[in-house]
Amino acid sequence: MSRSAKPEQTVRWPRQIVLVLALLLAWSSAMQAGAMAFQTLQPGLSLRFDADNPIALVRAARADVVAGTGEEANGGARALAAARRSIAQNPLNADAFGLYGLVSLANSEPDVIGRQVAMADRLSRRDLSTQLFLIEDSVRRNDVAEALRHYDAAMRVKESVRPTLLPILTEAMREPAIRKRFLPYMEASTPWLEAFTRHAVSNSSDPASIAALAMEAGGFPEGSQFATRVPELLSVLVGRNELDTAYRFYQSVGGGDPAMLRKVEFTEETTDQALAPFTWQPVLVGEIDSIFVAGADGQLEVETRMEAGRSGHILRKLFALPAGDYTISIPMRSDDYSPDDTVQLRLVCVNQGSQRIVFDEKQDLAEEFVFDPRFTVPASCPFQILILMATTAPTTGDVVLTLASPDLRQRSAS
16 A cells, blocks of 8 residues: 555645746736736836836836935935836836936936937837927027927827927927928828917917918918918918018918909909908808808809897908099898998008008998998008998897999099
8 A cells, every 4th residue: 555655646746846836927927917017107016016127117216206205315326226227127218218317407417318318219209208308408409400309209299298389389480490490390290280280370479470481381281170271370460460471471372363452342262261351251250140142143142140239340351452542332132120220331451560440431221222432542551451340229130131242443533
């Protein structure tokens, strides 16, 4: 019996060894899994599972440096030691080189900062703090192209940083040298360009610089997301009385015909909203709704529906009429109007950043009538804005005003 038990013992020992090895492997795997699970969000907890986890080492040390924890004398030294341990585990470690730069920044070592952060950038462009540092460093060295490269990288890394960077970039367009370096980014493939152009057109303190950028780039990129930029920028420039810039932009980017500034009739060309307000622009304000519609004879008309008691602009257009005397005739129809309701035509002269009203006349609404006032364009008035307005009494319902295509004639000198 004793001899038959020995073979059974020799079989059981290897199974126990295998079981121990399996348990050790499972424990090691569990520790690695735990370390990996927490290495980004909770690096301190990750290091309890794996004290040499390269990502957790850097993330924990970076958090300590930023928070200012630990003794001032050796906090930086511990962070550098953590970075070295991390690089020993993973030599191609962008986070670790970025940590070197952060500690060097705290220790005021500019040369070291530049080398280490540049190394982090070469290894990975996904670290936002690295890109922001390199923007500042490039600006300090007056390297415009490099600064723009890091702007591009930063706004690709994280969309939430765009509201901070876009205003700075917008104001930078005032400098011709920066606009020149920015031209390669004026492509539809630049993921943040739509947001930049939208912000720049609406918020630039110098909209002429955004017009200059678009003209130097040969226009805004193709695509529906950029389709409204031309009329938006034209409206801003006209609103700022920068008519010379608006006119150049209208011709260069919009491909507009200079003769458009003397045409008053409603046609497909003169009502193209892509070039407003160089073309007729219906004004939508509050309870006033103006749209172009096809009339009974196939000609375009403007139909304005406004709540009774409202007053405001319904139509406007920019002109460059030569100095002289003119008569304009506008056939009109009115529905549901009151006896005190009026239509008003105003001509505003725009010159060298100033505006002044040179003509302003009203006429009572009627069922059918022709509004045909006379006006004079003075010699000191290179650009004019023609504005049609209406005023209605407070009653119930809506007032509907329909305008047929106008006719403009210059009167000969007597």
